[in-house]
Amino acid sequence: MNQQRAEHGAKALSGLKRPAGIRGVIFPVDAFHGFSYVLLSLRARGAQDFTARVIPMRSKEIIVDPQLIIVAGREKSLLRRHPWIFSGAVATVKGRPVSGQTVDVLGQNGQWLARASFSPKSQIMGRVWTFDAGEAIDGDFFLRRILQSVGRRKDFENASNALRLVHSESDGLPGLILDRYAGVLVFQLLTAGMEFWRDAIVGALRNLFPEDAILERSDVDVRAKEGLAARTVVVHGRIPEQVGIHENGVKYLVDVQGGHKTGFYLDQRDSRLAVARASGGREVLNCFSYTGGFGLAALGGGAAHVTQLDASAPALDLAERNREANGFAPGSMDTVCGDAFQILRDWHREKRTFDLIVLDPPKFVDSKASLNRACRGYKDINLSALRLLNPGGRLFTFSCSGLMEDSLFQKIVSDAALDAGRTGRIIYRLTQAGDHPVSLAFPEGAYLKGLEVLVD
Numbered sequence: 001m002n003q004q005r006a007e008h009g010a011k012a013l014s015g016l017k018r019p020a021g022i023r024g025v026i027f028p029v030d031a032f033h034g035f036s037y038v039l040l041s042l043r044a045r046g047a048q049d050f051t052a053r054v055i056p057m058r059s060k061e062i063i064v065d066p067q068l069i070i071v072a073g074r075e076k077s078l079l080r081r082h083p084w085i086f087s088g089a090v091a092t093v094k095g096r097p098v099s100g101q102t103v104d105v106l107g108q109n110g111q112w113l114a115r116a117s118f119s120p121k122s123q124i125m126g127r128v129w130t131f132d133a134g135e136a137i138d139g140d141f142f143l144r145r146i147l148q149s150v151g152r153r154k155d156f157e158n159a160s161n162a163l164r165l166v167h168s169e170s171d172g173l174p175g176l177i178l179d180r181y182a183g184v185l186v187f188q189l190l191t192a193g194m195e196f197w198r199d200a201i202v203g204a205l206r207n208l209f210p211e212d213a214i215l216e217r218s219d220v221d222v223r224a225k226e227g228l229a230a231r232t233v234v235v236h237g238r239i240p241e242q243v244g245i246h247e248n249g250v251k252y253l254v255d256v257q258g259g260h261k262t263g264f265y266l267d268q269r270d271s272r273l274a275v276a277r278a279s280g281g282r283e284v285l286n287c288f289s290y291t292g293g294f295g296l297a298a299l300g301g302g303a304a305h306v307t308q309l310d311a312s313a314p315a316l317d318l319a320e321r322n323r324e325a326n327g328f329a330p331g332s333m334d335t336v337c338g339d340a341f342q343i344l345r346d347w348h349r350e351k352r353t354f355d356l357i358v359l360d361p362p363k364f365v366d367s368k369a370s371l372n373r374a375c376r377g378y379k380d381i382n383l384s385a386l387r388l389l390n391p392g393g394r395l396f397t398f399s400c401s402g403l404m405e406d407s408l409f410q411k412i413v414s415d416a417a418l419d420a421g422r423t424g425r426i427i428y429r430l431t432q433a434g435d436h437p438v439s440l441a442f443p444e445g446a447y448l449k450g451l452e453v454l455v456d
Helices: 002-014 035-044 048-053 139-151 192-196 198-208 221-226 266-278 293-300 313-326 340-349 368-388 406-420
Strands: 026-028 054-058 061-064 067-070 084-086 090-094 102-106 112-118 124-130 162-167 176-181 184-189 213-218 231-236 243-247 250-254 283-287 305-310 333-337 354-359 389-399 424-431 449-455
Touching: 067 112, 102 124, 112 192, 139 162, 139 198, 162 266, 184 198, 192 198, 198 213, 198 231, 250 293, 250 313, 266 293, 266 354, 266 389, 266 424, 266 449, 283 293, 283 368, 293 305, 293 313, 293 354, 305 313, 305 340, 313 333, 340 368, 354 368, 368 389, 368 406, 389 406, 389 424, 406 424, 406 449
Parallel strands: 067 102, 184 213, 283 305, 283 354, 305 333, 354 389
Antiparallel strands: 026 061, 054 061, 067 090, 084 124, 102 112, 112 124, 162 176, 176 184, 213 231, 243 250, 389 449, 424 449
């Protein structure tokens, strides 16, 4: 009986035509006898895009291709190909799109602007998939976009066997983070649109990397803003307790299941290399060290001694294992567990000094409301570090907060130097590694900023 209903409904679908002047298609309900069985049948055949776009409207009709109509004058950012559509820019939602569904974006004059995912619970109501009216959003779309993104990383493969392969909006896939650690793929779905297309994402990864294990780490707080729960799950294969990677001649063990972000701070690859180049013969302090990345790079660059300082004992244990994996002498590195703010003040009183200090704290800014408090935190930690530097020393200081502008960060470090009675000069400005690109149309993608400062 169900099969007969499905066949009847499919025949009804095949005979329907788009009425003149109607965007999308409106179907009478009586043409959909056994409609739910048609959906199940089509979904089983892989027609994911169609089943996602058919939404019941009123008791008399069903509409395809729901739309966001943009407030007059607010389409300018879309014409510049910025991928975000804020809720305040939406005049009307036509149809009843579900969370994550694909919608067409139109101007007040009916001009087609983009095709986007719909997120009713987020301040960013739409995230653009494509600015090409002829490009369908289906499984092939995600396979194609991921393949293109992977191809852009070829120039970075010699530096490391751990790379970011997809960097969300900057790679045309808003809400998808994909990192690869030596044959282990770790992905995050951060938006309603990506959650909607999860099966297509997994299918594309299995297609492109058939030998890789796959782990989902969709366990970040930002998902709550999209109305999504946190999730961590092994999708395919066996995930080792630690994955061994190499970067610019240094070995690291990475905890992809329980570590920060997807396991490691891949975005700091270039900055670790800069620290290595500046560390020869120096006494180095690595604050907020996590599993020792900057400190191990410094040892690889010939540092005389490294102190790794972090609040997490397990992270420091892994830093010690990383030291052993690289064959660095036991006496070349110390680990100190505790609060960096307090410990640096204590060391200042004890007149302890260093030749090179790295400050890579966690994100202090998660909203505009917290910016002032974050500024105080950045100034406090930079002031303490500057007091510990020997004359001619180097300070590598970072902010990973996207809301912290470059000019404001420089001012904070300058004010800290003034209060410490030190003068300094910026030798280099540092930013995220090249496998974390920034789209020209999406400046918000530039979140990591750093300064290498020569201190008198």
